[in-house]
Amino acid sequence: MKMTWNDAEDIGIELFDADPETDPLTVRFTDLHKRVLALADFDDDPLTSNEAKLEAIQMAWYEEYKDSKK
Template sequence: MPREITWNDSEEIGIQLQEKHPELDPLTVRFTDLHKYVKELEGFADDPTKSNESKLEAIQMAWYEEFKDASA
């Protein structure tokens, strides 16, 4: 069973989002969609209302780093 992840686990979330959505450029994803994608991740166990713009931005940037690495 995967460990539980929360909104603060931006690096782990970025890795999982890249694995789940390799075709998406994270910089084109709206925060409303990003919020939904994070909630759908296996192991996500945080309160959906505890996200905020800075947490979503950190997740988006972590995902973008993974996206760049995969594209290199």
């Protein structure tokens, strides 16, 4: 299943699986944008992202990261 910018939770899980040791709150949005585009299952227009979508993805990734530290 291909993901789009609106699939924040799925993208967050994929980003955590790809890099479980990185605290997502330390990743700049420009780098987050690149990481999302590099995901194999991501298929959306790079220009349709925005700060709100990136923040939702970052928070979903952070939830996975935080849960792993319990």
